[in-house]
Amino acid sequence: MKNIFNALILASVFVSAAHAGPIPEGSWGSGEIEKSDVMSLIIKADNDNPTTGWAILAEYTRLHVPIATGLLPERLRVANWVPRMYLYRVGQIDKLRFALSPVKVGANGGVEIDASKPASELALAEKGTLAGGTLVRKENGREDETINWRNKISSTWEGYVPGAYFGSKDATGGDYLHKRINTRLGEDKLADFFQAEIKGKFEMTEVAPKIFTFTAKGAVEKGADKVLPRIAVFIDIVNWKPFFTTDELMLINTDDAKDVGFYYERH
8 A cells, every 4th residue: 555655646646747846946944943943954956847856855954043133033043964865756646735855866877766665745735835844754664754845044055166174073063163174166066075084086966956966986995885876966054145155065875864964155
């Protein structure tokens, strides 16, 4: 029965009914804005079919930063870590429901739906917005988590951002302000990793808009398994444009959402 259900979901993902509306693009957060941690959902539609697209689901842990100004709240909540992250292919089920299908890096280096994993379901409360919508995330054949969307957040899904980066493992956000680097991304989309666990160069390919995979450039000294199976995206998590911008390179492990590669951009 489970296989039949999954087959029906996947078959309906790319079929747009006549009454289907576009995917509600943008960034949304769960729960109440006063709480420290939040689940976030960033959705973008395909250019040629706005009823299909992609979604990043991520958990943010956030610092409470006291600030001295009457223009902002007394304590500003700033995202400082992403303990888990998922990437989904999004498709219409009906007018107010969308299937979020897990993906993986395919044998050809592209990104494809992982049919071995169940699709999650996003149900909208009203057409064109995530406000009041609910996501039922499914994992290991069961409903693992229900997330209610309440408020917009500032995160944006960015295109390729060349420059210097620092791959961090400090979940407190303690690496945010220092200037050390251990990764460089070239204008030619060549990624050079020189870390304790990863040493080597990889070509990055944009296999779908704003979604990248890796191929080794020559011999990799160490850590190929920490790069080649991953899917890369660039997120401006806090997004204080137009004052300044610092993007993050995120490497998504599609088999373990808690194994996130977190890279701070350096200016």
